[in-house]
Amino acid sequence: MKALSIKDIALKANVSITTVSFIINGKAKEKSISDAVIKKVQQIIIDSGYKPNQIARSLRTGNSHIIGLIIEDISNSFFSRIARLIEDKAYKKGYKIIYSSTENNVEKAQDLINLFKSRNVDAYIISPIKGIEEDIQLLLNENKPVILFDRNLPELNTNYVGANHFAASYQAIESFIKQGKKNIALVTIDIDVQQIIERYEGYKKALIDYAIPVDEELVLKIPFNQPEVDTIKQIKQLFKAKKIDAVLFATNYLAISGLKVLKQINKKIDEHFAVIGYDDHEAFELHTPSVSTIQQPLEEIAETIIKLILNQLSSKTKLPDQQIIIPAKLILR
Amino acid sequence: MKALSIKDIALKANVSITTVSFIINGKAKEKSISDAVIKKVQQIIIDSGYKPNQIARSLRTGNSHIIGLIIEDISNSFFSRIARLIEDKAYKKGYKIIYSSTENNVEKAQDLINLFKSRNVDAYIISPIKGIEEDIQLLLNENKPVILFDRNLPELNTNYVGANHFAASYQAIESFIKQGKKNIALVTIDIDVQQIIERYEGYKKALIDYAIPVDEELVLKIPFNQPEVDTIKQIKQLFKAKKIDAVLFATNYLAISGLKVLKQINKKIDEHFAVIGYDDHEAFELHTPSVSTIQQPLEEIAETIIKLILNQLSSKTKLPDQQIIIPAKLILR
DNA sequence: CTGAAAGCGCTTACAG
DNA sequence: CTGAAAGCGCTTACAG
The missing domain is CATH 1.10.260.40 (lambda repressor-like DNA-binding domains)
Known part of the structure; x- marks a missing residue:
């Protein structure tokens, strides 16, 4: 038929x-x-x-009423929540979203951009990784709206929406210091993307500002994409090797691994040992005691992204690029 | 350019x-x-x-090397994990996945099917809801491979991959009974889909088999899509009104809400009060004490779905429909 | 008030 | 060994 x-x-x-x-x-x-x-x-x-037939229509008109969303990993709740919010908002405006994960793999990211391009996607929302600058530049050359989010690629002239990770991280460390903590660790990830580097910079700056010596041995950089068992081993190692009274985890999954370690080694979060996570996770609030965290305002980020996209799609002329930095909130529990 | x-x-x-x-x-x-x-x-x-240009190619050939994945809600970790697994596996075979959430909204689900159809998607993986039987039948009439998962629509003749929720639920209740529990509650959701009904049936059957009276007041049916605060209120109400020594939550988010209630009313999970959740969640293992749960084998489900799809895509003749029921595992912690 | 025809970028049956 | 041409299902400039 x-x-x-x-x-x-x-x-x-x-x-x-x-x-x-x-x-x-x-x-x-x-x-x-x-x-x-x-x-x-x-x-x-x-x-x-x-x-x-939308395919025929698309071939003829060159557009599709589809927005492509390229993220790192859909199974990370930060991204899946953002995806859902963006999807809802776009849907109300008559746009569909198609999304796919890059797994921080340059080749897959390029493939996806090409896939979306060859499907005449009208606009791109990308949580980018290093190594795809050229591919994105090609999109920009074709005058397609591109919004980067979560991470910026400073060498590109385009729109960006993201949280202020430097300030958030600084604030977290500052709150540790004000609680009298001296041996403050950072568990972060060994990946060269801006929003992760900022978290490290904020950590360091806060220590320096409060005249606390920076001990690089208190900074654990977990290799990206390694199996969780190894991450747990490394964190356990850190906790054993060093005297630590506070730790900031730079991502939610690192914090989850960290909490597992605490459970295994039977170390409690209390007045002698403070923890702050990143990018909320249901387990944080539920944990006994509840875990403080740095929260990115997902709703606001999604809203801003969609607004930028729709503005550009409805405007015939190229709009000026915008870099929108949204404050992240430290939620103390 | x-x-x-x-x-x-x-x-x-x-x-x-x-x-x-x-x-x-x-x-x-x-x-x-x-x-x-x-x-x-x-x-x-x-x-x-x-x-x-894939659009042109698609218009000409009628296919796309794209598989459409329609799920209830991408921000639910059960679905986002499945999505990620399916995406990975399909990608390795040269297929891309595009996915979108229905939010249990019939109209949106129909829209998505039409969207995918008009994009010449080669095959469909659908976690269906009641009310879209006809739309799916249309796909089948066009000889498109359709795999239902998570939930079945028994009136349709097509493929289905899902866990055995009846058995899993039965087993959970049985384990409560063997621990000597008598007042066993079920917190489930008020939605007329097979995999939820099965969980209820398994609950009831186990009680009956062990000659424990079924008290409908111990079964709390939470309205679908209601704000979590209301859910929390209702669960709190249940826990207060009835003497309960064990509770099975029929979904992971209900279990999360339940754990929040326990925290609020300061009730501990211990030898007097047992809890089993559904569809693992990081918070379950992390919880003190760890929460037992019924785990669906995500990897196996994803693998089975992809295998069915690829078989059908590579076969010129229509293959017989398959109903594959995969056992869910009760993980006691 | 309405239609014939070109063209979007491909694939493929047919011809040589 | 290779090419001209039809056709997938639309949109739209042009003509009447």
Whole structure:
């Protein structure tokens, strides 16, 4: 059973394909098609359940009403929540989202950009990784709206929406210091992306500002994408080797691994040992005691991204690039 | 800057579009194109960075190498993990996945099916809801492979992959009973989908088999999609109103809400009060004490789905439908 | 008020 | 060994 085409409808209605097309696209009035014809054709469309072939439409018009969302890993709750929010908001404006994970793999990211490009995606929302600058530049050359989020690629001139990780991290460390902590560790990830580096910089700056010596041995950089068992081993090692009274985890999954370690070695979070996580996780609040964390305002980030995209899509001229930095909140529990 | 087309390549290589097309599609040998021409054209393609327009290809061939994945909610970790696994596995076979959430909204689900259909998606993986039977039947009429997962729609003749929720739920309750529990509650969701109903049936059957009276007041059916604060209120209410020594939560987010209640009312999980959750969640293991749960074998489910899809895609004839029920595991912690 | 025709970028049956 | 041409299902400039 083949799907109906515009030809079938034109045939049934005894009008030309052109007329049907105008009616479908709401240009009937403008093209002064008679009301009688409009009604007749619309009725036939409804009765037959005809849906225009978007592929053909897309090939012809070059756009798709689809926004491509490229993220690191959909199974990370930070991304899946953002994805869901963006999806909801875009849907209300008549745009669909298709998304896919890069797994921090340059080749896969490039593949995805090409996939989306070859599908005539109207705009791109990308949580980028180093190594895809050129590919993104190609999109920009084609005048496609591109919004980077979560991470910036400073060498590109485009839009960016992200949280202020430097300030958030600084603030977290500052709160440790004000609680009298001296041996403050940072468990972060060994990956050269801006938003991770900022967290490290904020950590260091706070220590320096408060005249606490920076001990690089208190900074644990976990290799990216390594199995969690190894991460747990390394964190356990850190906790054993050094005297630590506070620790900031730079991502939610690192914090989860850290909490598992604490459970294994039977170390409690209390007045002698403070923990702050990153990017909330249900386990944080539920944990006994509840774990403080740095929260990115997901709703606001999603809203801002969609607003930027829609503005650009509705504007015929290229809008100036915007770099929007949204404060992250330290939630003390 | 417009993208290159096959015409541009043909022009540069001084051959026909046909020849270029054959070479791109690996039919050069079969069409006995000379090695010299093949080499020349391939070099030009590489040098110019030409990528065939998939939209045009899709319009012509009717397929896309894309599999559509329709789930309830990407921000639920059960779905986001499955999505990620399916994505990985499909990617290795040269298929891309595009996914989107239905939010248990019939209209949105229909929209998505139409979206995917109009994008010539090659196959569908759907976690279905009641009310979209007809839409799925239309896909089947068009001979598109459809795999339902997580939930079945028994009235449809198609493939299904899911866990045995009846058995899993039965087993959970049985384990409570063997611990000597008598007042066993079930917190479930008020939604008419098979995999949720099965959990209820398993609960009831186990009680009956062990001659424990079924008290409907111990079964709390939470309205779907209600704000979590209300859910928490209702669970709190249940815990207060009834004497309960064990509770099975029918989904992971209900269990999370339940754990929050326990924390609020300062009730401990111990030998007097047992809890089993559903669909693992990091917070379960991390919780003090760790929370037992019914685990669906995500890896196996994803693997099975992809295998079914690929089989169907590579077979010219319609394969017999398969209903694959995978046992869920009770993880006692 | 409406239609014939070109063209979007491909694939493929057919011809030579 | 290779190419001209039809056609996938649309949109739209042009003509009447």
